[in-house]
Amino acid sequence: xxxxxxxxxxxxxxxxxxxxxxxxxxxxxxxxxxxxxxxxxxxxxxxxxxxxxxxxxxxxxxxxxxxxxxxxxxxxxxxxxxxxxxxxxxxxxxxxxxxxxxxxxxxxxxxxx
Amino acid sequence: xxxxxxxxxxxxxxxxxxxxxxxxxxxxxxxxxxxxxxxxxxxxxxxxxxxxxxxxxxxxxxxxxxxxxxxxxxxxxxxxxxxxxxxxxxxxxxxxxxxxxxxxxxxxxxxxxx
Numbered sequence: 038x039x040x041x042x043x044x045x046x047x048x049x050x051x052x053x054x055x056x057x058x059x060x061x062x063x064x065x066x067x068x069x070x071x072x073x074x075x076x077x078x079x080x081x082x083x084x085x086x087x088x089x090x091x092x093x094x095x096x097x098x099x100x101x102x103x104x105x106x107x108x109x110x111x112x113x114x115x116x117x118x119x120x121x122x123x124x125x126x127x128x129x130x131x132x133x134x135x136x137x138x139x140x141x142x143x144x145x146x147x148x149x150x
Numbered sequence: 151x152x153x154x155x156x157x158x159x160x161x162x163x164x165x166x167x168x169x170x171x172x173x174x175x176x177x178x179x180x181x182x183x184x185x186x187x188x189x190x191x192x193x194x195x196x197x198x199x200x201x202x203x204x205x206x207x208x209x210x211x212x213x214x215x216x217x218x219x220x221x222x223x224x225x226x227x228x229x230x231x232x233x234x235x236x237x238x239x240x241x242x243x244x245x246x247x248x249x250x251x252x253x254x255x256x257x258x259x260x261x262x263x264x
Contacts, residue, residue, distance in 0.1 A: 041192075070251065070252075072252075078256070079255060080193065080254040093251055095251075136180070139183075141193045142192050143190070144192050
């Protein structure tokens with residue numbers, strides 16, 4: 038069964054450094070999402086993306102965050118200057134149509150030191 | 151913003167027992183979804199519900215979309231050890247085919263004693 042794949046599985050970064058999290062959505066999907074899950078808490082929406090632009094973003098997704106679809110298969114989340122509170126699991130998700138169920142990757146654990 | 155109240159927070163049950171968990175919201179959703187998350191992995195879709203009143207089964211799992219569109223429950227019958235994990239409800243508000251982000255509940259942690 039097709040899967041959403043995310044790399045790396047674990048990223049350790051010094052505070053203030055830039056980090057790029059990578060996702061390969063399911064190949065025929067057109068709608069992409071990033072979510073965040075702080076340890077022990079619920080999954081929170083960050084941003085949705087369609088047709089090469091952001092559809093919606095949450096309050097968490099401030100100017101430090103950006104997303105990009107650099108080619109036909111990758112979807113990236115960049116955090117420009119990381120803070121301690123950015124430590125979390127980051128999940129990428131995709132679906133074929135906006136109202137279809139979203140399928141999630143296994144996440145990237147981001148640890149900010 | 152919209153919030154989902156999911157209960158119970160955790161459950162400790164004996165293998166073979168049935169399980170029930172639910173989510174309520176102060177506002178309506180067009181779609182309710184139930185996901186399961188194992189440690190170190192992403193949420194895996196269990197059941198998707200699209201119509202108010204809809205009752206859907208997936209093996210030993212049954213979920214219903216409340217008539218008011220503000221609640222949903224998930225039942226697991228005859229639990230087995232591999233049912234262990236965290237179960238999340240998620241609501242989605244979409245307008246036609248437009249893209250809609252998911253609002254997640256806080257999860258129900260299920261532990262099963264063999």
